[in-house]
Amino acid sequence: MSPAAARRPKPVVLVADRLSDEGVACLQANGIEPAVEIGLSDAKLKARLAKVDGVVVRSATKLTAKVLPAGKSKLKVIGRAGIGVDNIDVAKATELGLVVLNTPDANATTTAELAIAHIFGCARHLAAADASVRAGEWDRAKYTGTEIAGKTAGVIGYGTIGRIVAQRCRGLGLKVMVHDPFVPAGVVEEDGCEAATLKKLLAGSDFVTIHTPGGKATEGLIGRRELAAMKSTAYLIQCARGGxxxxxxxxxxxxxxxxxxxxxxxxxxxxxxxxxxxxxxxxISFTPHLGASTKEAQRATGLAIAEQLGQYFRSGEAVNAVNLPRVPGDVLDVTRPYIPLAKNLGQLLAAACSLSPRELTLALQGEAAELPESVVLAEAVSGLLGGRLSFPVNQVNAAAVAERQGLKLAVEKSAAAPEFATMLRLRLRCGREEVEVAGTLLGGDQPRIAYFDGIELEAPLTGPILLTTHHDRPGVIAEITALLAELKINITHMHVGSAGKRAAACIRLARPLPERFVAQVGKLRHVKSAVSMEFGA
Structure with missing residues (x-):
């Protein structure tokens, strides 16, 4: 250690939730002074955040938009000992320049094992049989179970936990079907499992176990219709997220x-x-949110976050960062106007392509060819994948997330941009489909779509929009606008383009269009596709 480093004061990290003793000791071993204060009120938490360099939480302490600004003068990093960041306002942390770290894989095995335990519990009626014996009964016939060997397990969600569950199930002699629209079938098949639609998985599985992230994308994923599609002899295992x-x-x-x-x-x-x-x-049998509740998981998450914090304070490297850390000023100045454009184009692709993304190509043309490609590509990946995952996708983790999801990334550069001085093109291959969008900047900082699926369509990417593709023939736009009028949705701007017999429309709306209404537009006779998006003003 250099003399200067020896004289530098130790960073102080508030441990606001219970951390294993090994985790606290690991903080100290990494040159960090831990301040263990459990169960603070919001007022006391705000007072402490103003005086520490970092904070470690599990799930109990809530780092909300109300308490985080108290740390804006000194706080640098938030460590979540676990995977979920529901209790951290990541957007506010990013706005304040705070790096948010989590430990996505440290408790994966523990959570996967709980799902396996529940499969055994369901197959052998363990909870009900236990209650029966305690009540003085001895009814063996009533609790006749079923062997799991030779049965089929349906795994919904193929992230780290889902993959461990699938591996364990195969080891126990079960066949495994997997549904995850953002993981290519080839990745699933290489692991010895069968890739399936949700409908096929539900109809063919004896045990259905859920391992998707929470959030809007998966809220209500399994409801009345999906439950009706399951076998009458099947069991549902829910160890993912409520809702x-x-x-x-x-x-x-x-x-x-x-x-x-x-x-x-x-x-x-x-x-x-x-x-x-x-x-x-x-x-039905219950457990009180025990997915990560083992001594091994508590120890692993504590050690993992302590090591990550140590590395961050030593070198600035943000391992497992879930938000965007500070970008050097010169890079940010050049890139800042393109960040919303790249993300918006990625979101358009996500809405336009329902199949599993396989390959994303970014083309930087004209002035954009001078941009740092990794930053722009990460923003495009963020727009494409971010809405489907349980954590933000950003320039820190975009490449790793894409690799894990089986999404190949490529970049092309050209000093020439035929139509505009600067342009970003995104080409997405998903299944057998290929969709391309292109955008530019108006006035140097206003994102605009320039092309959609080969059709010239120059329109601003602001506010709620309805984007349609349709046959180029009289009356189609009239039908769309008539339906919007019937739904009492005002149109503020409309841009239409055509190429051959194909046409597209970008319609800016006065308010967002609910998904059930988007489906109505898509069912119009000559409309091929309809997607609704909402962009910042």
Whole structure:
């Protein structure tokens, strides 16, 4: 250690939730002074954030937009000992220049093992049989179970936890079907599993286990229709995030005998209210959000976040950062206007392509050819994948996330931009489909779409928009606008383009168009596709 480093004061990190003793010791070993203060009120938390360099939380402490600004003068980094960052306002942290780190894989095995335990519990009626014996009964026939060997497990979500569950299931002699629209079939098949649509998985599985992230993209993913598609002898295992399963629909399916049973670890409201509908359901067993609750996981997450914080304070390297750390000023000045453009174009591709993304190519043309390609490409990946994952995708983790999802990335550069002085093109291959969007900047800082799927369509990417492709024939636009009028949705701007017999329209709306109305537009006779997006003003 240099004399200057020896004289530098130790960074102080507030440990606001319970961390393993090994984790606290690891902080100290990494030259960090831990300040362990558990269960602080918001007022006391704000006072402490103003005086520390970092903070470590698990899931109990809430780092909200109200408390985070208290640390703006001194706080540099937030460490989440675990994967979920629901209790951290990541957007506010990013705005304040705070790096947010998590430990995405440290408790994956523990959570996967709980799902496996629930599969065994369902197959052998362990919870009900235990209660029966405690009640003085001895009814062996009532609790006749089923072997899991030779059965089929359906794994919904193929991230780290889902992959461990699939591996364990195969080791136990189960066949495994996997549904994850953002992981190519080849990746699944290389692991010895069968890639399947959600419909096929539900109809063919004896045990359906959920391992998707939470959030809007997966809210209500399993509801009445999906439960009805399952075998009457099948079991549902829910160890992911509350809200993915519609709990009222699950209770109804259990009470009707539509499925054989369920095991649930996570709920929309926790602790589970005494009057909750699932408490009265038949053939269901509960655990109180125990996914990460093992000594090994507590130790692993504590050690992992301590090592990451040590590395951050030593070198500035942000391992497992889930937000965008500070960018050097000169790079940011050049890149800043293109960041929303690249992200918006990625979001358009995500909305336009429902199949698994396989290859994304970024073309930097004209003035854009001088941009730092990794930064722009990361923003495009963020727009494409960010809405489907449980954590933000940014320039820190975009490449790793893309690799993990089986998404190949490529960059092309050209000093010439035929139509504009500067242009970004994104070409996405998904399944057998290929979709391309292109955009430019108006006035140097206003994102605009220039082309969509080969059709010239110059329009601003601001506010709520409806983007359609349709046959180029009289009356189509009139039908679309008539339907919007019927739905009482005002149009503020409209841009239309055509190429051959194909046409596209970018319609800016006075308010966002609900998805059920987007579907109505898509069903119009000559409309080929319709997507709705909302961009910042």
């Amino acid at each position: 993915i399963v519609v709990e009222e629909d699950l209770a109804l399916a259990l009470n009707k005998g539509s499925i054989a049973g369920a095991a649930v670890d996570v709920f929309t409201a926790e602790p589970l209210p005494a009057s909750h509908v699932l408490r009265g359901a038949r053939n």
